[in-house]
Amino acid sequence: MTREYTARDVVRAAAQQNAQVDQELQRMAAAEKTHQESVTALRGELDAAWRHLSELMVPGLDPAALDGAAHALGLPTIRTDVVANAMNAERAELQAAVARIDADPLFQQRDRKATELRLKLEEHREYIAPLRDAVGALESENGFKELVATGYGTPAYKNGWWNLSYYRHWKRADEIVETEGPRFQATDFAALLRRYREDRANYDSLRKQEADLMAVQKRITDLVNARQQADAALAALPQKHLGLVRARVREHLQPLDETERFKLCPTPDLQLASKRISGVDAKTRYLEGVHQEMVVKPRAAMEQMRAKNLRDMQKLVLPKNQGRRFSDEDYQRRFRDRSQNWNKRWDRYDGTYRQIVVYNDYHRWNPIGDFLWWDYMTDGHLDGNFIPEVNHWHSHHPGWSHHHDIHSHHDDAISAVASDRTAASDFRDAS
């Protein structure tokens, strides 16, 4: 007799399966984080590899290095005369800036001026402080600004004596005189206003002078900074232009495919640097492919499984579904233990990933372009046909055996490049 399962059995199994799925999703999230770190590290490695290649191609700014590289790469913008012109123009600009600063009287007398300004500012601030306190206290008195605006205490005051506001102003003015009069030695509002206006004018004038002095102080600081920056820029000029030349070399080489680039690398150190770029680039692509296949795709399936289980857990607890029965076949198909398969996938992922990450035999790259990094990195033991690049290569090389063909193939390739090299001159010698 075939066993049947109740709705309650299915709900319990779905909950158990989701607990496993949650663990699996957590593991995938951790793998995602590690993968992103690896990709970032590889980008840094690739950048360093490019830097190394461009440094080897242009070791310095001497004419032999520049003209040799320009000729070999077909890159006239790094010729000695072009680079020297750019550098001389920039040097002339910087020297002119230095000369302008040196000729500025303010810069010439900067130390004496700075001391003078400091003392003057201290003196100004001694005068400003009591004025600021007095003027500030009066201006913060309630109604004072209104009295000033209406011209109270002056012939300009127009409020008639039959208006209430006339009396309110009168009362407020008396109160202010009582509070602030002694400080301004004033016994009525008109006198207080006169003294206030004198103090306010003095305060504004001193503040303006203070601002002028501070502007001169700032101009001295700016001149000193500009002079230091110009000196530093002059000292760094050769290094800067060398950096620009190397960046141009990289820009020139980057769009080329690895075989074309290799042809422009006549010496063993350049060749190895070029191979490293090729290998690190391939590593990045492969890790992305492996991660997509073994983490990203299964994660989507896991999330679907989890969502379906959640839906059923909600649906099957409803009274109308309590009586539903499920066949053993359906139950097993859905809830069989998948943990073994999942662990196998993780083993494969970890093994493949590690093998690619640790690979550093970049010298093994085969220069004739008929080469698959995947087979070298995995020693031909791992199936990478889920990666389009690997699949494409294998479909165009039916019967290819990594172990059998690799050595003879490598020898052929070296010969091929040796004959190609006659087309690309050794730019070290060309100079």
Place this chain on the structure above:
Amino acid sequence: MLTEQQGCAVLKRVFQSRGFQVQENVPFKEDDVSFQADGWDPQSRVGYEYMTHQADDFDDLDPREIGRLGEWADAGRLYFFVIDDTNIETVEDLEWAANRFLDEVVRRKGARP
């Protein structure tokens, strides 16, 4: 802040305590000025008008008319205390102002009502 009603009560009390026979809400008309006066002693020709937007007083008594009342006060023809400032915080403030106004009226008229 005093309402117009509270303010008018204060003014009536102060004006009466100074001997004025105040009539409330009386029509006032002289020459080209006419309005409903909040307080007016026709005998002494002394009164008050409380200007608030709430009571549409600014529509009833326009700036030209207020100017005319001022001219007449300066000329000693009649004296209206115009409450042009509605930000009156306390009763004491208004009492003080009304008494100062009436002091000036008495000084100008040369005699009490």
